[in-house]
Amino acid sequence: MSQLPTNINTIQAVNLALDDAMAADANVIVLGEDVADGQEGGIVGVTKGLSSKYGTSRVRSTPISEQAIIGASIGASMVGMRPVAEIMLMNFTTVAMDMIVNHAAKLRFMSGGQTNVPIVIRTMTGAGFGTGGQHADYLEAWFAHVAGIKVVAPSNPADAYGLMLSCIRDDDPCLFIENMPSYWNPGTPPERGVAIPLGKANVVRTGTDVTLISYSRRVQEVMATAEALAKDGISCEVIDLRTVSPLDTETILTSVAKTGRAVVVHEAVKPFGVGAEIASRIYEALFRQLKAPVARVGAQFCPVPFSRPLEDAFVPGVVEIEAAIRATLK
């Protein structure tokens, strides 16, 4: 295998994972709008080079037909293929919700285990690009609320690589959320061929005063906040969930049992979100040990706005995260 560069971004990391998976297993196929090289290998080039290497039978640009894309992936997966379907933007999953929720997530159960749906649905999202109300939502809570589908949200290139390998190898459907505005951020390269297990969170910083729990792009802001607060003598432990569902409750509870405080941070809107689920699990297990209420930091409860000052205010950043941490320490 070729030598990896010192730095790698998430586009390259996901591309490399797909490449390695396709090289290892002829059943891995890629479907989605514009994914083949004749269409420039994806809107931001995540799948660039794959169709030239593996052919347009295995790497197929599709019509703009989200139901048909997911349906074709489901059917092919039931008879042994390993489709990686790209739904270009997370908001476009709404067009395919019947296929994802009623079929991909449920066919194993409804068939009594006779069939299974080992598909990966890659999708990108995230505010910061001025794409407005229908191109940047974080909708992971909807999917996490459905039994039978895993929800994966890496925060950095190396995790994106290792988690993608796991998703492709997994025997059940996985929704793989990529953050668009941070696609080009460089990170350390992954260990080639090594999968990162699903359902296991990563403690990316150890600390003693408060546990910060996040996933996807917001981990970067959470880490920056933790580093800034360290200068004030506040010791933050940071958990990068990696997988939203199944949630690694054990890692969360172990940490919060130690710190007595927790702040959950996500880019999705705050009401009825993943933060509420995590807060509840903490309360159910650790209510009497908590030193402060669990804090939730999420986006304003409004559609993603276009105008730059509004978009900046919509997304929770270092200021909001720091305020929430300091409130738990009062």
Next chain:
Amino acid sequence: MNAYQPPSSEVLVDIYRRMTLIKQNDERFRAVIKAGKLVMPYYSPRGQEVIPSAMSVCLTDDDYICTIYRGVHDMIAKGVPLKELWAELGGRVTGTCKGKGGPMHVTHPASGVMVTTGIVGSSMPIANGLALATQIRGEKRVAVAYFGDGASNIGAFHESLNMASVWKLPVIFVCQNNGYAEHTKYGYGTSVANIAQRAVAYQMPGVTVNGNDPIAMHKAAREAVERARDGDGPTLIEANTFRFQGHVFGDPDAYMDKHEKAAWVARDPVPLFRQWLIDSKHATEEQLAAMEADHEAQIDAAVEFTLSSEYPDVAELRRDIFKDEVIA
């Protein structure tokens, strides 16, 4: 493509065998539900027996079907074993899906029944995927998507036909046009005189056929199956038929035209075909009577098997969510 040869006596009798097996099972399902022995939402296929019977004699166990909530005829025609089918409809652990799917989600890969969906139109996108796997692997299997006339108005139909045509997938879209989308008569909700006309928009053959005529249906089925197997792409078959019962068991069907219904019931395809087989010397009365009696015995055994089977353990709530059991 080979010129169409009318089926042999053996094939004709095989079509009838499947038709009467469907009819006999359907009659027993309704009787057993009415007697209160089984409780389920039941969507009778009575009147639509010809379509999957004529399709299925052109298919093998290796070919796939995806069907819908009104699909018990498609399942029986494709060969789902009766005991497991009945037990599934009874919610028993001995059912095809351990009782976890029920009448709207019967699955039996061994006979090629890959998906039964309760969502109108959703058989089609998944059938495309089964056909796609076949195409990529260079196999000779075909996939059949069954659906109703109402489903031709949902987006999944249009997305699926377009994709299948662009990729020349080995798939056959079989619309069982029974004249009613749930309670709504065809003309109230569908823009075209014939659903097969919609095939034109997707550059695939569209065939309207009398879905209650076994030979006409067999011809349409065989041509579409051969076309798919030969790599020439998908076909839309609109098989015209009629639903003898309401949308769901217990539905008083007040919205159905009584005269129209009476006229269709008077031309019930099952006894008509039976008589034709005898009159045309393809079978004897004694042969068919023996077949029907054997079916009754099989159904008796399936009912007995179901009623004496256990319900699934509540631990099943944690199983088959994912590959590994979910921890309580």
